[in-house]
Structures are given as C-alpha cells and as structure tokens.
Amino acid sequence: MTRINTKLERARPLKYQLSEKLKPKIMKNLYKLKDSQSPYKKMSIKHDMTREEREKDRALRTEASEPSKENQNFRYVVRGLPWERQIVKLRIRKKEEAD
Secondary structure, three states: EEEOOOOOOOOOOOOOOOOHHHOHHHHOOOOOHHHHHOOHHHEEEEEOOOHHHHHHHHHHHHHHHHHHHHOOOEEEEEEEOOOOOOOEEEOOOOOOOOO
16 A cells, blocks of 8 residues: 655545455445445545556447447447446437427
8 A cells, every 4th residue: 555646735545456356346346435424435446547458448438439420329338347348338318308
C-alpha cells in the first residue's frame, strides 16, 4: 500500500495491490459501499488499467459505436468488468407522445 501525491488538505488516495483471486470478488461487490450507512460510503475503488487494457477498451468502444450509427432501434455499448469487457446490444426505448 502506498500513498499517491503529496500532502493535501483533503484525503490522499491510496494505491493497493490485490491478489488475483481477491480482486474480482471485491470489484463485483463495490455497489454495496454506495448503499451503506457507514463511513465507507464516501470511499471509492477503481480498477487501474494498464496501457494495453486501455487500448483494448478503446478499440471495443469504437467497434461498438459503428453498428449503433447504422441501426436506429438498437444501441451497442461496452459492459462488464475491465478484465471481461464485452459488447452488448441494447434496445432503444421510444418515448411515447402525450395526448
């Protein structure tokens, strides 16, 4: 565990290395922090992606945006945890006009 940045008036971020088995388990349960009433509610945890992972993610997002332009009924987005991202097809809901 290491501190990032120099001393600030606000809390300084921590960089913490997790084991390969523990990391997916923690990342999948992060939504529980947001709903908690504990002091951990303000805590946030993010996945640190390598340059290669960021490039792969960018390529997936570019690939997902191309079919979205052609088809007006569906939208393609990239979903999932950073180590298992995939393109998902979502139906676009039509807004009903009020009478």
